[in-house]
Amino acid sequence: MRIVIAGGSLAGLFAAGLLRRAGHEVHVFERSRGGLAGRGAGLVPQEEVFTALRALSLDHLATIGVVARERIFLDLDGSVAGRVATPQMQVSWDHLYSGLRDLLGERDYTLGRAVARAGQGDGAAWLEFEDGGRETADLVIGADGVGSAVRAAVIGLEQQARYTGYVAWRGLIPEDALPATAADVLLDRFAFYTGERAQALGYVVPGPAGELEPGRRRYNWVWYRRADDLAATLTDRAGRAHPFSLAPGQLTDQARDRLRRDSATLLPPQFRAALLAEPDPFVQAIFDYEAPQMVRGRLALIGDSAFVARPHTAMGVAKAAGDALALATALAAHPAEPALQAYQQARLWNGRAIVDYGRKLGAFMA
Template sequence: MMRIVIVGGSLAGLFAAGLLRKAGHDVQVYERSRAGLAGRGAGLVPQEEVFVALRALGLDDLATIGVMARERIFLDLDGTITGRVAAPQMQISWDHLYTGLRDVLSTSDYHVGRDAVQAGTEDSTAWVQFEDGTRVTADLVIGADGIGSTVRAAVIGTAQQATYTGYVAWRGLIPESALPDSAAQTLLDRFAFYTGNRSQALGYVVPGPNGELEPGMRRYNWVWYRRADDLQRTLADRTGQVHAFSLAPGQLSEPAKSDLRSAGSAQLPPQFHDALLAEPNPFVQAIFDYETPQMARGRLVLIGDSAFVARPHTAMGVAKAAGDALALTSALDEAPIEAALQRYQRARLRIGHAIVDFGRRLGTFME
């Protein structure tokens, strides 16, 4: 049995924590957010690795609680349906998945408000130092701390930054009952798209906050990809503080909300504009690309967005995280730590590069 510390308590960290605990290891998760991450996500389209990881954890039911879109539709600016594709697809709730994975860990194993500022590896141990000056040691430290990863700098030897792509994803997650009838008739139970000039909106239905699937109890998830040349202005919250990568629900200023709604009136089909207006607290995520040159060093290893940041168009971010967690757990079960980490790196580096490259190609419509 190893003592394993995971820095980052989002889905990548939770997949790894659950799988490694099931393999018999002592796992502690440290999350920088003081309140945890419930309520931070929206909807997602699960891929095969997600189903495999949940099955391994005995949480198959989490993968079955989803809403099926019966077709894909494509809208014109005036709201006319210009195309249809019969492509049934299931969407699940990020929140519901996060909560189900979080419940695998006890409160004493999931530490909130712990912001890692430095990590390192020496001989047969690894360590993490936190903002409050405390330090923990372990047989293995896993960096699951996302795009601004602290552990990454220790693995690759430099504070390498992700590359901003020039656009952001505005997001909303609303009760489906908040949609006006005219919008609901077009959008519900479909995967809808609108592509304009360096702009794209899409939306689909996901389960309610507690996994509700009954019509009227579900939620509508919308995304609007839009250029943002002044990223600092876009990511300034209502107090004026500029955030590095995103603004959570409730952080956007009223003038910024007003500007977004006004832009939507002119640049979105009426159905998507109605969905935007129904969201009282839209949130925003800047879109970045990042590829790590290596995933392991000594007793440190990277998973999820700490290693590779792919654009959301791929719908593979959570699948990539689950795949990393599965591969790392398998490698550690078959070889000593250092050899296992090198085996893991060889397997996942190629996959990570391919997913990021795929995302770049899918995002060319924004250029």
């Protein structure tokens, strides 16, 4: 089949790689003009990620990670209030992205094509772009995330994700940017601090090219905070409000300075040091969303286009990989439209369960 995918992040890349390996003609359209390399931070891989990488003969990507030997829980004064010996591996989002992106040639991955809408008719499906162009295919996959343009065509109406009232401030710094006092506590551990309707966490991930040697790795930190005025929080240097996030370099100097000032009284000193070492913090608004269905005719949703789960679950990439695996398996066993129904049956409950789990984990932020 000819398959077109809206969205070139990890969900779209997992699907593209698996479906191309199965013999389909696949083309990915990504709205970003400059590509997504360098936009991610760290992630904790789950079993579905390893399974998908094995299926793509990219097993080596699953081994390029940093193991945190324990979890520690900090008090506001920086003392360690608790420890749990739970070793866990963290990988680099951008290194995983680059490995998957390399599976597609330049002709099969188009940048700067923002999807406006999707539809189907006369035995085919289509994507229509904001530039007025159209692509027709046997199957259209919406992997275009929380603000999916394909979603309306699948569920039959406009339906947006619900903002939860808080955001994740993020940074990704060279580990040697940490002062020694902070590095002694944070490095090679998964660290947490939970305050009043707030939480900070951090861990080490590989370097941008997968470097694992101490001194060449990076430290990934996250600070969950309430943000009642989302439009103001997501307004960039040019005065434009974004709907879901600000990328590195888009945050205003005033917002960055305010974040730094707040960290002086609201974060343990180790996390404050990590925050101050990041010249360009970025921010992601936290949403919940559950699609009532994942398929319609020759249209399918995968990843965050179908279910948006809070990052506390550490299952967003695993969910995307699991969707891609299930879709490829179903298409190998059935004709197109029956295959999509089999895919939905396999993944609908899973998506709902992950979103519900995320709500429970994030209940302390209410």
